[in-house]
Every structure is written in structure tokens, then in C-alpha cells.
Amino acid sequence: MIPLEEARGLAAAQAALSPVQVPVEQGLGCVLAEPVRTLLPIPHADTSAMDGWAVTADPPGQGWEVSPIAATGPADILEPLQSGQAAGVVTGSPIPEGASSVLRSEHSRRDEQGRLHAEPETPDLSPGRNIRTRAAEADQGEELLAAGDLLTPLRAATAAVAGVDTLLVRPRPRAQIIATGTEVISSGIPAPGEVRDSFSMALPALLTAMGAQPQGQILRNPDDAEALAASLAPGPDSPELVVTVGGTAHSPADPLRRALAARSAQILFPAVDMRPGHPVVLAQLPESAPGQATYVLGLPGNPLAGYAALTAIGLPLINALRGFPESAAAQPRRMRAGQDLEPARKGTRLLPVRYTPNGVVPAGFDRPHMMRGLAHAQAFAIVPTGDRGEGIPAGAPVDCLPIPTQQEVGIQPWDD
Ligand SMILES: Nc1nc2c(c(=O)[nH]1)N[C@H]1C(S)=C(S)[C@@H](COP(=O)(O)OP(=O)(O)OC[C@H]3O[C@@H](n4cnc5c(N)ncnc54)[C@H](O)[C@@H]3O)O[C@H]1N2
Ligand code: MOO
Numbered sequence: 001m002i003p004l005e006e007a008r009g010l011a012a013a014q015a016a017l018s019p020v021q022v023p024v025e026q027g028l029g030c031v032l033a034e035p036v037r038t039l040l041p042i043p044h045a046d047t048s049a050m051d052g053w054a055v056t057a058d059p060p061g062q063g064w065e066v067s068p069i070a071a072t073g074p075a076d077i078l079e080p081l082q083s084g085q086a087a088g089v090v091t092g093s094p095i096p097e098g099a100s101s102v103l104r105s106e107h108s109r110r111d112e113q114g115r116l117h118a119e120p121e122t123p124d125l126s127p128g129r130n131i132r133t134r135a136a137e138a139d140q141g142e143e144l145l146a147a148g149d150l151l152t153p154l155r156a157a158t159a160a161v162a163g164v165d166t167l168l169v170r171p172r173p174r175a176q177i178i179a180t181g182t183e184v185i186s187s188g189i190p191a192p193g194e195v196r197d198s199f200s201m202a203l204p205a206l207l208t209a210m211g212a213q214p215q216g217q218i219l220r221n222p223d224d225a226e227a228l229a230a231s232l233a234p235g236p237d238s239p240e241l242v243v244t245v246g247g248t249a250h251s252p253a254d255p256l257r258r259a260l261a262a263r264s265a266q267i268l269f270p271a272v273d274m275r276p277g278h279p280v281v282l283a284q285l286p287e288s289a290p291g292q293a294t295y296v297l298g299l300p301g302n303p304l305a306g307y308a309a310l311t312a313i314g315l316p317l318i319n320a321l322r323g324f325p326e327s328a329a330a331q332p333r334r335m336r337a338g339q340d341l342e343p344a345r346k347g348t349r350l351l352p353v354r355y356t357p358n359g360v361v362p363a364g365f366d367r368p369h370m371m372r373g374l375a376h377a378q379a380f381a382i383v384p385t386g387d388r389g390e391g392i393p394a395g396a397p398v399d400c401l402p403i404p405t406q407q408e409v410g411i412q413p414w415d416d
Contacts, residue, residue: 004312004348004382007272011282012316012330016323017240018291019168024159027151029211030169031323036145038162041135046095047074050104050130053086053116054093057100057127060084063115086116095131102130138162150324170323173240173295175212177203178219178231180247180255181301186220198303198371199245206310207243209404210318210329215239223247225258232263232296234288240321242294243314246301248279256281256298265296272313275344275385276305276368280313295321302368308350311380311401332382332399335360341392343385352377353400354409360400378406 002010019033048054055064070088071078078087081098089095089102107122124130138144144162145155151169159167179200186197204214221228223246232242247256260267265283272280281298288294297314299306319327338359343349352373353360360381365373379400383392392398 001271001273001278002269004272004274004350007269007274007280007282007313008316010268011313012320012325014295014317014320016170017173017321018170020171021166021168022171023166024151024156024164027167027169028153028156030151030167030172032145032147032149032151033168033170033323034147035143036159036162036164036167037141037143038138038164039140040163041140042137042161043132043134046134047132048089048091048093048095048102048130049132050102051090052088052102052104052106052124052130053108054078054081054089054096054099055086055101055103055116055118055125056081056083056098057125059118059125063111063113063117066110066114066116099131100127101125104130148323150327170321171240172211172213173318173321174215175207175241175243175318176215176219176239177207177243177245178221178228179245180221180223180228181245182222182253184220184246199299199306202307203243203245203310206307206405207314207318210310210315211322211324211327212241212318221255223253223255225255225262228255228259229262232259232265232285232294234285234292234294236288238285238288238292238294240294241318242285242296243310244296244298245306246299248281248298248300260296260298272309273347274308274312275347275349276300276302277309277312277350278347279305280309282313282317300368303371304352304366304374305368307374307403308380311403312350315401315404329402329404333379333402334397335379335381335400337381337392337394337396337398339394341381341383341398343383343391346385349383349385350380350401351383353379353381355379359395360398374403376409377403378409379403 064086067087071093074092078096081096103124107119109117184197185194190196200218207214247254260283265285268282279300283296285294299309316330319330336359338361352363354363355378363373363377379402382399
């Protein structure tokens with residue numbers, strides 16, 4: 001059993017997955033393994049910012065002579081302008097050589113001879129006006145995104161603008177979910193001796209929100225160590241992470257530790273001094289090929305315990321594997337206790353809490369086998385215990401672990 005901070009530190013210290021080259025759109029949500037430099041100047045040509053007229057400087061007294069060929073779209077390339085000439089352009093049109101600025105259409109007028117005049121007050125005749133200058137945003141070769149940057153949709157769009165088609169990224173770890181528990185059913189009303197599955201509904205979405213890629217079907221394993229060991233067998237497509245649910249304890253019905261031993265797994269920690277969730281296990285299966293290791297995160301079967309372990313240990317592990325250890329999502333957030341927060345009898349307590357204007361308050365219904373409080377919690381408050389503190393008094397600071405996907409949940413009817 002190791003302290004919670006140590007377990008979180010160990011999870012966060014695991015090496016990032018090796019980078020892979022992927023099409024930009026497949027890199028979404030991944031961390032860049034090398035900088036993105038633009039392959040072209042941005043913009044790569046002087047273009048018009050307005051619909052209107054590319055005009056030469058110093059309009060002749062009788063107005064500009066309008067070129068018979070106007071741009072009908074940004075793809076039309078116009079002939080150079082002679083002195084005193086103008087040519088119709090649209091937003092995005094390459095600026096013809098010889099033009100000084102773009103006179104927008106609503107600031108212009110044509111006379112009966114078809115010559116072009118500018119409104120007297122228009123600012124559009126100052127040189128360069130309404131022209132997007134070549135390379136104003138970036139010179140060719142300039143770094144737009146750094147190694148270590150998370151590829152958000154807007155950054156993917158920036159890479160596309162830079163002419164880039166593929167990126168070197170750290171992949172998001174693939175995660176296989178294995179649920180144990182002969183008594184667990186996935187639909188309907190449980191009979192005595194059965195329990196409705198509290199994990200399969202949420203784990204894929206939660207793991208995705210945490211930065212992993214859940215793989216295919218959830219495997220359902222009876223409480224049988226041999227069957228579980230077989231599910232953990234390495235293969236060419238072994239995922240980087242296996243998340244198991246249940247069977248972490250030491251009864252004859254609990255197969256995980258025996259299955260890990262049968263697979264010669266290296267146990268990174270066998271339990272964590274936290275309540276609930278102390279039987280959480282982190283292990284690593286032997287490499288099936290060089291550099292191809294699979295982590296096994298064993299979540300306790302009690303729902304609140306499993307989700308506490310996933311938030312406290314799974315999230316920093318996933319962020320480490322995807323090369324994003326500094327992710328704000330995995331860092332404790334310093335909040336204020338809105339009321340006294342009671343410690344556990346032993347170990348660090350992970351208490352589901354709600355955010356209120358006065359600080360965080362217990363979400364209630366927080367026994368290890370319960371879901372009701374967690375459904376309305378936004379974070380787990382880390383409440384130290386014993387010689388490391390005696391709970392947290394109202395008004396004092398408290399570190400909280402935000403639960404991904406729960407940040408938008410609001411005040412509930414049973415509030416005082
Ligand atoms: N003698 C001891 N007994 C237990 C201890 C202990 O220290 N000594 N620890 C308790 C704690 S704490 C926890 S947590 C659990 C750990 O349980 P396991 O990981 O072995 O999980 P199971 O025994 O398989 O199940 C526990 C509980 O959760 C229910 N469960 C399992 N899977 C699901 C699921 N997918 N959806 C909903 N509920 C599930 C299962 O039916 C059990 O009720 O051990 C305590 N016991
Ligand atoms: O992990 Mo158990 O309470 O600690 O459910």
C-alpha cells in the first residue's frame with residue numbers, strides 16, 4: 001500500500017508512447033511530438049480583404065478606367081494594372097501587380113462612362129488598405145505549434161492552413177475494458193444475487209474524455225482467474241492500457257491478482273492508501289514486442305471506489321502515456337471547503353463534492369457501493385487523515401480532483 005500522492009506521481013511518471021505520423025484529422029486530441037512549421041508564407045500572396053476594386057494610387061481626375069476583366073472568384077488571377085486602372089476583385093482575390101489598395105464596392109461609384117470614383121471620405125485609398133499582405137501572419141518555416149502542444153480542433157485547422165497534411169504525434173493510449181463479476185448484468189432489473197453494471201455505461205465516454213481511445217466491445221469476464229489471464233494474453237494488437245473492473249480484493253471470487261501473477265505482470269503498486277478505492281492495482285504486462293507494453297489498471301468493483309481510482313490514478317496515467325503530464329485536467333484544483341469535510345477512518349479520503357458559491361460541499365450518498373452522490377459531484381476532494389491531518393474545516397483550502405464530464409452538473413433538488 002503506498003500513499004495517494006506517491007501513486008499519482010508513479011502513474012504520472014510513466015513514459016509517453018512512441019510518436020507516430022498521422023493525417024492531421026487523426027491527430028485530434030493528441031500531443032505533438034515535433035513542432036509544426038508552416039510550409040508556405042501565410043497568406044502566401046497579397047489578397048483582397050474586401051469585395052470591390054483593386055485600384056492604382058492617385059486616381060486620375062476623371063476617375064479610374066475599369067479593366068474589362070474582373071475577378072469572378074478568388075481563383076481568378078488578374079493582369080497587372082496600368083497607371084490609372086482599376087479591376088474588380090472579390091474577397092480573397094490575388095491582388096494584381098500595380099494595385100495600391102482595394103476600394104470596397106460600397107465606397108465606390110461608376111459614372112455614365114463606366115469610370116470608377118471613390119467616395120470622398122473613404123479611407124480605402126491609403127496604400128495597402130484592404131489588402132492582406134503576403135506573410136503577414138507567418139513567414140515560410142516559422143513555428144506555429146510547439147512539440148508538446150495538444151492538438152485541439154483549432155490547432156488542427158492552423159496546421160492545415162500551414163499546408164501540412166500529416167503530423168508526428170504521441171498516440172492516445174488504446175484502452176480495452178474488461179469487466180469481471182459473474183453477478184453483473186447489463187440490462188433490466190437485477191434479481192437477488194445480481195447487480196446492475198455501474199461501469200460499462202460510463203467507462204468508454206469517461207476514458208475518451210480522459211484522453212484514451214476505448215477499443216471495441218467491453219470484454220465480460222466471469223470471476224475466473226484463468227479466463228482473465230487469457231484475456232490479458234499479449235497479441236499483435238495489444239492495447240497500451242487494459243482497465244479491469246472488480247475482482248481486485250483477495251477473496252476466492254477475486255481473480256485479478258492471480259491473473260496478473262499468471263501473466264508475470266510487474267506490479268507497480270498493489271494498493272493505495274485511499275478510501276474508497278484502496279484495492280486499486282497498477283501493473284505492467286511483459287512487453288510482447290520491444291517498446292510494446294500494456295498497463296493494467298485494476299479498478300475496485302464498488303462503483304464509487306472504481307471511479308475514485310480512475311480519477312485519481314487513471315487520469316494521470318493516461319496523460320503520461322499521451323505525453324501530456326502537465327494536463328490541467330489531472331492536476332488538483334485548490335478550492336475552499338464550504339463546510340467541514342470529514343476524514344476517512346484511515347487513508348486519504350476521496351470525497352465526492354459539488355461546487356457551490358461558498359466552496360465545495362459533500363455530494364452525499366458517498367458510501368463505496370453508491371452512485372447517487374457521484375452522479376451530481378464535480379470533483380473528488382482530497383481529505384487527509386490521521387497524522388496527515390484531521391479532515392478539513394469549513395473555509396480552509398482543499399485540493400480537489402475534477403471529474404472529467406462532470407464539470408457542467410448543477411445544483412440538485414436535495415440541496416438545503
Ligand atoms: N475482507 C475484505 N473484504 C473487502 C475489502 C477488504 O479490504 N477486506 N475491501 C472492500 C473494498 S474497500 C472494496 S472496494 C471491494 C473491492 O472489491 P473488488 O475489486 O474485488 O470487486 P468485487 O468483489 O468484484 O466487487 C465489489 C462490489 O462491487 C460490485 N461490482 C462489481 N462489478 C460491478 C459492476 N460492473 N457494476 C456494479 N457493481 C459491481 C460487486 O457486486 C460487489 O458488490 O472489496 C471489499 N471487500
Ligand atoms: O475501495 Mo473500497 O471502499 O475502499 O470500496
